[in-house]
Amino acid sequence: MSELVTGIRHAKPADAAAISKVFDAAWREAYGGIIPGVALERMIQRRGPRWWAFSLRRGRPLAVLDVSKTIAGYASYGRCRDRSLPAEGEIDELYLAPEYQGVGLGRRLFRAVVNDLGDRGARAVAVWCLSDNERACRFYERLGGRLVAEGRERIGSDQLPKKAYLFER
Numbered sequence: 001m002s003e004l005v006t007g008i009r010h011a012k013p014a015d016a017a018a019i020s021k022v023f024d025a026a027w028r029e030a031y032g033g034i035i036p037g038v039a040l041e042r043m044i045q046r047r048g049p050r051w052w053a054f055s056l057r058r059g060r061p062l063a064v065l066d067v068s069k070t071i072a073g074y075a076s077y078g079r080c081r082d083r084s085l086p087a088e089g090e091i092d093e094l095y096l097a098p099e100y101q102g103v104g105l106g107r108r109l110f111r112a113v114v115n116d117l118g119d120r121g122a123r124a125v126a127v128w129c130l131s132d133n134e135r136a137c138r139f140y141e142r143l144g145g146r147l148v149a150e151g152r153e154r155i156g157s158d159q160l161p162k163k164a165y166l167f168e169r
Contacts, residue, residue, distance in 0.1 A: 004068055006105070008112040011062040011074065016052035018071035019064065023047055026073075026095035034132045039156030061116065065096065065109045072100040075113045080126050085149060085164055089114075089122030110143060114167060124168045128153075131161040140165040 011019065024044050031040055055076075056062060065073035073096035080090040091113055096106050117125050127145065129136040130153065141147075145165030152159040 006068075006072075006108075007066045008063055008109055009066060011056055011064045013053055013056050015064055015071055016056060017049040019052045019062075019074050020047065020049045022071055022074055022095060022097045023052075025097050029098045030095070030133055030136065031130070034130060035155050035160070036158060039158070042156070060092075061113075063109065063113055063116070065100070065105055067100065067105070072097050073105060073109055075109050077113050077117060077125075080122075082126065082128075082164070085126045085166065087122070087124040087126035087166055089117035089120070089125040091117075091125060091127045094127070106139065107143065114169070118169050122169075124166055127165045127167070128162050129165070131163050137163060143167070 027040065027044055035043070060076060060078045063075045063077070064071050073094070075094040076092040077090060078092070080087040081092075082090070091110070094106065094110060094113070096109070114125050126148070127140055128151075129140065131137065131150070145167055147163055148166040149164035151162050151164070153162045154160075
């Protein structure tokens, strides 16, 4: 019998290639049919291993979900960048490779990041997601997120609707 070991930890520079693979697979699965094909391909191509290695050196926290020594997901987070939202913390991105979705690992990663933000003084945490990404919207709503704002995100030449959810501790 084999043992499945999972953990959540801060990302290391050596994780850049694995994070890039998760990003590629998760974005193709989440945004196919939502973000126009050419724009989606450009975004994925721009964020390869070199981009992630640079991102890890910038200092904004990035946590990875490690499942039996395989990076299965990641979350980028930190201080809330949108001053119009009533939040001190923000989760910029939270993605799992498609084969790890739907079994509670995303919820574990989310809670770990919210706890880390709480340890850093954030009493409220915001998350933006594209409105047409219904799976993500349902995920945040099931976790208790309260819809607090709507806006538009420019992607390529399109303006896509987005929603902000707030989580209060």
